[in-house]
Amino acid sequence: MTALKVGIADYEEMKARTMRIAKGEERPAPSDPKVWFTSTESFAKVLSAGNRELLRVIDEQSPGSLEELAQITGRAKSNLSRTLKTMAGYGLVRMEKGQGLKRVPKVxxxxxxxxxxxxxxxxPRKAAGGAR
Structure with a gap:
């Protein structure tokens, strides 16, 4: 698999960067983060120990639906749905089409x-002499 590059910047910093990019004053580098959090606290909440365990279970057990994931984890389907929607918004999971109307979580x-x-x-600046 791959690594998701994540950055931390407050709302005003993200807004200013977005405006610079929109005006053509700045071009995002390929090495720039693809996903941004507004604080280390929000980052830590999304990637809490419980949520990392959920990702591990999804990866290892490949549940065929949210219902199956709820049975495996003992968590309520509504709770899982909210958590997975948040994680999908940050690019950590994707919800694929399963059998019928079922959605299948994938890491x-x-x-x-x-x-x-x-x-x-x-x-962030590059160190003298090349890559960091």
Whole structure:
């Protein structure tokens, strides 16, 4: 599988970046994060231990539906549906068509790479001499 590159930026930083890109003042680099969270807290919530365990179960047991996943995990289908919708919004899972009207959860990536600036307002820079 692949890694999902994730960045952390507050709403104003993301808005300013989006505007620069829209105006042609900035071009996203291929190495830039594809998914953004507004805080480390929101990142940690989506990738909590319970949610990482859910991803592991989906990957290893390949449930054929949400109902089957609910039986395997002991979690309510409505809870799973909300969680998977959030994870799909961040690109962590995808919901594929199953038999009939059933939706089948699939893990989209096997790892996450986090880009986290430690000094506010500073864009990540390449180290001298090439790759970091």
């Amino acid at each position: 989209a990536h096997d790892r996450v790479e986090l880009v986290l600036p430690l000094i506010a307002g500073k864009a």
